[in-house]
Amino acid sequence: MQQSASHRGNSPDLDVAIIGAGFAGLYALHKMRNELGLLAEGFDDAAGVGGTWYWNRYPGCRTDTQASVYSYSFDREMIDTWQWSERYPPQPEVLAYLNAVADKHDLKRSIHFETRIEKLTWDEASSLWRLSTNRGESLSARFVIEAVGLLSSTNIPDFPGADRFGGALVHAARWPQDPIDFENKRIAVIGTGSTGIQLVSALAPKAGHLFVCQRTPQYVVPARNGPIPEKIRQWMSTSYDSFHKWVMDSATVFGVDESQTPAMSLVEDDRNLVYERAWDEGGGFAFMLGTFGDLTVSAEANKTATDFIRSKIMETVDDSQVARKLCPTDYYAKRPLCADGYYEAFNQPNVTLVDLNEDPLIEMTPTGLRTANCEIALDVIILATGFDAFTGNYLKIETVGRNGERLQDKWADGPRAFMGVATAGFPNLFTVFGPFSPFTSQPLVDEYQVDWIAGLIRHAMAQGLNEVEVERAAEDGWIETCETIAEQTLFAVTNSWINGANVPGKARRTMIYMGGMASYAGIIEEVARGGYLSFRLA
Ligand SMILES: Cc1cc2nc3c(=O)[nH]c(=O)nc-3n(C[C@H](O)[C@H](O)[C@H](O)COP(=O)(O)OP(=O)(O)OC[C@H]3O[C@@H](n4cnc5c(N)ncnc54)[C@H](O)[C@@H]3O)c2cc1C
Numbered sequence: 001m002q003q004s005a006s007h008r009g010n011s012p013d014l015d016v017a018i019i020g021a022g023f024a025g026l027y028a029l030h031k032m033r034n035e036l037g038l039l040a041e042g043f044d045d046a047a048g049v050g051g052t053w054y055w056n057r058y059p060g061c062r063t064d065t066q067a068s069v070y071s072y073s074f075d076r077e078m079i080d081t082w083q084w085s086e087r088y089p090p091q092p093e094v095l096a097y098l099n100a101v102a103d104k105h106d107l108k109r110s111i112h113f114e115t116r117i118e119k120l121t122w123d124e125a126s127s128l129w130r131l132s133t134n135r136g137e138s139l140s141a142r143f144v145i146e147a148v149g150l151l152s153s154t155n156i157p158d159f160p161g162a163d164r165f166g167g168a169l170v171h172a173a174r175w176p177q178d179p180i181d182f183e184n185k186r187i188a189v190i191g192t193g194s195t196g197i198q199l200v201s202a203l204a205p206k207a208g209h210l211f212v213c214q215r216t217p218q219y220v221v222p223a224r225n226g227p228i229p230e231k232i233r234q235w236m237s238t239s240y241d242s243f244h245k246w247v248m249d250s251a252t253v254f255g256v257d258e259s260q261t262p263a264m265s266l267v268e269d270d271r272n273l274v275y276e277r278a279w280d281e282g283g284g285f286a287f288m289l290g291t292f293g294d295l296t297v298s299a300e301a302n303k304t305a306t307d308f309i310r311s312k313i314m315e316t317v318d319d320s321q322v323a324r325k326l327c328p329t330d331y332y333a334k335r336p337l338c339a340d341g342y343y344e345a346f347n348q349p350n351v352t353l354v355d356l357n358e359d360p361l362i363e364m365t366p367t368g369l370r371t372a373n374c375e376i377a378l379d380v381i382i383l384a385t386g387f388d389a390f391t392g393n394y395l396k397i398e399t400v401g402r403n404g405e406r407l408q409d410k411w412a413d414g415p416r417a418f419m420g421v422a423t424a425g426f427p428n429l430f431t432v433f434g435p436f437s438p439f440t441s442q443p444l445v446d447e448y449q450v451d452w453i454a455g456l457i458r459h460a461m462a463q464g465l466n467e468v469e470v471e472r473a474a475e476d477g478w479i480e481t482c483e484t485i486a487e488q489t490l491f492a493v494t495n496s497w498i499n500g501a502n503v504p505g506k507a508r509r510t511m512i513y514m515g516g517m518a519s520y521a522g523i524i525e526e527v528a529r530g531g532y533l534s535f536r537l538a
Contacts, residue, residue, distance in 0.1 A: 003318040006059030012128045013139040016040040016457070019117050019397075020147035021107075022051020024432035024446040026098060027072060028145045029179035030105045038457075043133065049111065050100045051149055056195070057175035058382070059182065060202025061091035064194060064223070064284055064338050068232050069255035070094070072101065073244050073444055080237060082355045087228045088338075119398045120144060122427065127466040129428065141459055142466075145450075146394060147432040150442065153392025155385050155503050161363035161370075169364075171383040172199065180455045184208035186377060188354075188369055190361070191384035192218055193497075197339045199384055204345035211376055212346075213354045213361065213369075216495070217328040219309045223283025224337040233394045246319040248448070253440035254285040263292035263301035282297035284336030285441075296333050297489050305331050316343040325355045334498065389497040390435045390511045391415050401426035402469070414500070414509030418475040418534065419524050421449055427469035427536075430456075434483050438520040439491075439498075445517065455528055460537065467538040474534030478513075486510040 016023050016032045021044035032040035032164045046054045063070045067084035082097060089097075089386035102108050112133075119132040128140045154173050162169065168180060172195045182203055188211040189199045196212070199222050203210050232255070247255050263271060271292075278287045287305075294301040310327045316325035326343065345351050359371045391411060399407035405425045410416060417423040420437025421430055430453045432446055460468050486492045492510060495501035502507050513520055527534050 012037050012126075012142050014041055014141040015461075015504075016143045016145060017117075017131055017139070017141035018042040018127070018145045018147060020044055020051060020149060021049045021102075021113075021434075022053070022128070022147065022149055023047065023072075023098070023443045024149075024450065025051065025145075026102055026107055027447050028076065028432060028450045028453075029107050029110060030074070031450050032145075032457070033107075033110060034105060035148075036454060036458060038461075040110065041115050042107070043115045043131075044111060044113055045116040045134075047113050048099070048495050049108065050095045050098045051147075052152065052173075053091055053098060054093060055152070055175065057177075058091075058170075058172040058195065058199055058202075058384075060198035060200075060339075061172075061195070062086075062088050062198065062225075063094060063123050064088060064114045064336075066228065066232075066255050066283070067248050068228055068236060069253060069441050070242075070443055071097065072447060073240070074447060075104070076240065077099065078104070079240055084228060086225050088223055088225045119400075120429070121400045122402055122429075122479055124402065127428070136312060143428045143430065145432060145453060146397075146434070147431045147446070148345070148393035148397075150433050151387040151389055151497075153388040153396060153537050155388050155506070156383060157366050157385055159361070159364055164366050165364040165368070165378075165381060166366045167378055168367070168380045169383070171378070171385070173387070180380065182206050182380070185379040187211070187380045187382065188213055188370075188376065188378050189382045189384055191348050192216065193384060193386050193502075194335070194337050196384035197337055197342045199382060200351070201339045201341045201346050204266075204341070204348055204351050208344075208379075210351045210515055211354050211378070212351065213356055213367075214325070215356045217326050218337050219306065219328055219332050220337045220339055220342045221279060221284050221287040221309070222282045223284075223340045224280070244444075247444060248521070249518050251518065252285070252289060253438075253444055253517050254289065255441070256283070256286050258288045258289045258293070259291055260293040262294045263298070263304050268304075271304055272308060273363055275305065279308075279312065282338065282340075284338035286335040287338075288332065296491060299331070299490065302331050302333065302490055311428075313343055316347075318347045322346050322353050323412055325353055325358075331490040331494045333494040334496040341410060386497055386502055386507070388503050389500070391500075394431070394434070399426065399429075403428070412507075415511055416479060416505040418470040419520070419527075420513070421524075422470040422475075422535075424470050424472040427467045435511045436478060436513055438515070438517050442537055452524055452528065456532055456535070459532065462517035463537070465537050467536070468532065469538075471534055471535045471536055480513070482513045483510050485514045486512070489514050 015038035018028045029042045032038045064165045065085045116134040121130045131145045132138045186209045187207045190213040192214045314323045359373045362370045414433035417435045420434045500506040
């Protein structure tokens with residue numbers, strides 16, 4: 001531990017306890033400690049800062065959001081001086097960036113690493129949270145900010161025989177610190193989401209043999225990675241404020257020129273020219289959001305995009321049977337994927353697609369995998385099986401709120417929360433990018449929400465308030481708004497982690513606000529301007 005919370009008589013040990021030291025937690029600590037001057041400390045079960053970028057060290061791991069928006073806005077000096085080598089930077093570079101931010105703002109001394117918060121209990125009498133750690137420590141805090149990550153709690157399906165496999169078995173998001181030697185090894189990647197496709201592109205050139213175990217084929221657009229476009233670089237260096245405003249005024253904060261044009265307003269040839277241009281320029285979000293404005297709301301428009309991507313898959317992959325298996329049939333309405341060289345990898349003799357729908361996985365054996373039709377000998381099995389998104393890490397903390405209400409019970413049929421930042425019955429507890437946040441790129445919205453939470457904490461302290469708690473009616477209303485909007489989109493009817501469909505037994509629910517960042521900001525700012533009207537202040 002860098003610094004222990006000192007016991008301060010009748011005062012809480014901390015003004016603010018921050019759980020998580022990724023993009024959100026680091027900024028929250030900077031805001032609370034360095035800007036608001038509060039006694040704030042962070043906790044993370046990792047041995048260093050970085051969150052996502054600390055845990056995910058697998059080959060090929062990189063952002064799918066452009067670095068120009070995948071970095072903080074609060075430190076202008078760093079915007080001018082930090083040189084991103086690529087527009088989709090690799091994991092070591094993002095981790096180095098977060099370490100540099102933490103060092104520059106002297107954050108590490110206030111973070112308890114390798115410390116897991118296991119329990120949070122609301123103490124009615126003192127209006128404080130009691131925190132318990134895996135190290136047997138307990139402490140109190142007036143406010144708790146949970147920055148525990150949207151895609152952080154690993155989803156590991158129950159594979160029979162997993163304990164018998166004699167080779168290396170790793171989950172991509174719990175990657176060992178020491179590198180694994182892949183040269184000429186027989187490797188299986190289980191899962192073809194964003195992580196799986198990055199792994200396949202990176203490992204295909206070096207594996208002895210790579211088996212790609214696919215349950216759900218994906219629409220993958222080339223990334224065309226390279227330097228940040230000069231136009232964006234110039235804009236950021238000459239007028240960062242206007243660049244930032246352009247990004248935050250968009251619906252999704254992905255730094256993409258979001259199209260308003262309906263796909264069916266063009267004839268087929270012209271429409272395909274638009275897709276062709278986007279395919280050549282690269283980027284998943286640019287393809288989904290920058291081509292036409294209605295791909296995720298109109299089934300007819302969506303089909304024009306899926307037809308185009310399927311035609312590219314058929315054109316790229318030499319073996320037409322393999323190509324057909326790689327072609328998805330559902331809507332293009334998940335978080336869009338991008339990678340360079342993914343489909344091309346299947347033309348290599350050392351890459352085999354294992355279609356788990358045709359040939360289900362039966363078990364892991366001491367020497368590899370057994371499917372219904374074959375035995376595969378392996379040195380390494382990589383689980384790219386994704387995350388228990390949105391709720392996973394919150395529910396791992398036993399959280400007992402007002403009147404003994406448990407978060408685990410409250411969220412048993414899916415999360416209930418207000419605008420991604422608070423949940424009724426749990427006073428003085430805030431979440432960053434929690435359930436029902438807007439569907440956006442994360443770091444700039446993490447900053448935005450932390451600033452908003454800081455405003456409420458500042459207000460509470462200035463007014464001498466001990467408790468702030470969102471009202472249940474406001475929470476119900478917000479969830480209804482999110483559901484109504486989501487139902488108008490194809491995301492609602494497409495299986496993905498966005499609605500919980502990737503985790504067996506998880507309640508399938510809308511967990512996100514699809515109304516766009518600009519509209520979200522308008523609503524949450526109105527809440528603040530009205531004196532935090534949706535909150536009970538005591
Ligand atoms: C491989 C990968 C690539 C991604 N690429 C992008 C991208 O390009 N664009 C984008 O917008 N998003 C991307 N994401 C989402 C990414 O998670 C966010 O962009 C961002 O890094 C989240 O930051 P965070 O601080 O909210 O959470 P995280 O980075 O997940 O950090 C949360 C931290 O809290 C810790 N923690 C959780 N519970 C506890 C507890 N009880 N006690 C102590 N510590 C705890 C976790 O261990 C973790 O270290 C990606 C995710 C992954 C997995």
